[in-house]
Amino acid sequence: MxxxxxxxxxxxxxxxxxxxxxxxxxxxxxxxxxxxxxxxxxxxxxxxxxxxxxxxxxxxxxxxxxxxxGEYRPRDPGEIPGFLAFPTRWGDMIVNAYLVWDLGSREAAAFDTGGDCSAMVEAIRERKLRLGSIFLTHTHGDHIASLERLKEETGAHAYVGDREPIEGAEPFAAGREFRLGALSIRTLLTNGHSPGGITYLVSGGPRLLAIVGDSLFAGSMGGGNVSYADALRNNREKILTLPGDTVICPGHGPLTSVEEERRHNPFFAS
Missing domain, CATH: 1.10.260.40 (lambda repressor-like DNA-binding domains)
Structure with a gap:
C-alpha cells in the first residue's frame, strides 16, 4: 500500500x-x-x-x-481496466508513473517514467500493448529519470508542456488534445509547483482519469516552488471542479479522487 x-x-x-x-x-x-x-x-x-x-x-x-x-486515507478506486500505476524508487522517494491503454486497439501511452521503467516495459510486453506516446507532467528529475530508456525500449515519442522544454521531447501548448484509440487526452496547464506542469485528463475509458503530476496529492499538494498562488488556484479551479468520481493520479502517494480531496485535503476542504 x-x-x-x-x-x-x-x-x-x-x-x-x-x-x-x-x-x-x-x-x-x-x-x-x-x-x-x-x-x-x-x-x-x-x-x-x-x-x-x-x-x-x-x-x-x-x-x-x-x-x-492518521484518520485520512483515500478510498482505493480498485482495478481500472486499461490502467496501471507504477510506484518506483528514486533516491529516498517513491514516485509514480502510469500506463493507460485503449482496450480495443491496444494503443498505449505512458505518463511520466518514474525512477525505473522496468516494470512498465514488462507490463507493455506481457499485455502486447503498443506504446506510442510518453506524456510528461513536468520535468523534475524523479519524473523523467527513465525517459531515454523507455523511448529506446518502445520507440515511443515523448511530449512535454512548452513551458518546460527538454531535449528528447516534443513541446506542446496546454489545451492541445491527443487521441489514444477511442480515448481522448485533454491537457490542462496546472503550473505553480513547476513552471509548466500539465494535468492530463483521460476520458472515454471506464473511469475519468486526471493524471496530475505533483500538482495535487492525497491530503496535500506539491510545494508551490514557482508560485504558491498559481498552484492553489489551478488545483481549485481546474482539478477540483472535475466530476467527483474522477480518479486523481498523483506523482507521489496513493490514488485518490476529486470528491475525496474536496472533503479531506487541508488546502481545499471547507
Missing part, C-alpha cells in the same frame, strides 16, 4: 513557505511558543497546536487534524 506523500507537518511547512511566513511570525500569529511550533513542524501532533495553526495558514482545521491523527 502506497503511503500518503505528506504528513500534517509537511502540509504546515508547505503552507507556511507558500505564504512567506517565518517561524517567528507564524508562532506569533497563532499564539504559540517557538518550541510548540518547532515540535509541530517536526511531526509531533498536538491537536490544540494544530487547530491554532490552521486558520493562520488558511488550512481547514478538521482536515488537518484528521491528517495528524
Amino acid at each position: 502506497i503511503p500518503l506523500e505528506d504528513g500534517f507537518q509537511d502540509v504546515i511547512g508547505k503552507a507556511a513557505r507558500g505564504l512567506g511566513l517565518t517561524d517567528e511570525s507564524l508562532a506569533r500569529a497563532a499564539g504559540l511558543t517557538p518550541d510548540q511550533l518547532r515540535r509541530a513542524k517536526a511531526g509531533e501532533f498536538d491537536e490544540r497546536v494544530v487547530r491554532r495553526l490552521a486558520p493562520v495558514l488558511r488550512l481547514d482545521p478538521e482536515a488537518l487534524v484528521a491528517l495528524g491523527r
Whole structure:
C-alpha cells in the first residue's frame, strides 16, 4: 500500500513557505511558543497546536487534524481496466508513473517514467500493448529519470508542456488534445509547483482519469516552488471542479479522487 506523500507537518511547512511566513511570525500569529511550533513542524501532533495553526495558514482545521491523527486515507478506486500505476524508487522517494491503454486497439501511452521503467516495459510486453506516446507532467528529475530508456525500449515519442522544454521531447501548448484509440487526452496547464506542469485528463475509458503530476496529492499538494498562488488556484479551479468520481493520479502517494480531496485535503476542504 502506497503511503500518503505528506504528513500534517509537511502540509504546515508547505503552507507556511507558500505564504512567506517565518517561524517567528507564524508562532506569533497563532499564539504559540517557538518550541510548540518547532515540535509541530517536526511531526509531533498536538491537536490544540494544530487547530491554532490552521486558520493562520488558511488550512481547514478538521482536515488537518484528521491528517495528524492518521484518520485520512483515500478510498482505493480498485482495478481500472486499461490502467496501471507504477510506484518506483528514486533516491529516498517513491514516485509514480502510469500506463493507460485503449482496450480495443491496444494503443498505449505512458505518463511520466518514474525512477525505473522496468516494470512498465514488462507490463507493455506481457499485455502486447503498443506504446506510442510518453506524456510528461513536468520535468523534475524523479519524473523523467527513465525517459531515454523507455523511448529506446518502445520507440515511443515523448511530449512535454512548452513551458518546460527538454531535449528528447516534443513541446506542446496546454489545451492541445491527443487521441489514444477511442480515448481522448485533454491537457490542462496546472503550473505553480513547476513552471509548466500539465494535468492530463483521460476520458472515454471506464473511469475519468486526471493524471496530475505533483500538482495535487492525497491530503496535500506539491510545494508551490514557482508560485504558491498559481498552484492553489489551478488545483481549485481546474482539478477540483472535475466530476467527483474522477480518479486523481498523483506523482507521489496513493490514488485518490476529486470528491475525496474536496472533503479531506487541508488546502481545499471547507
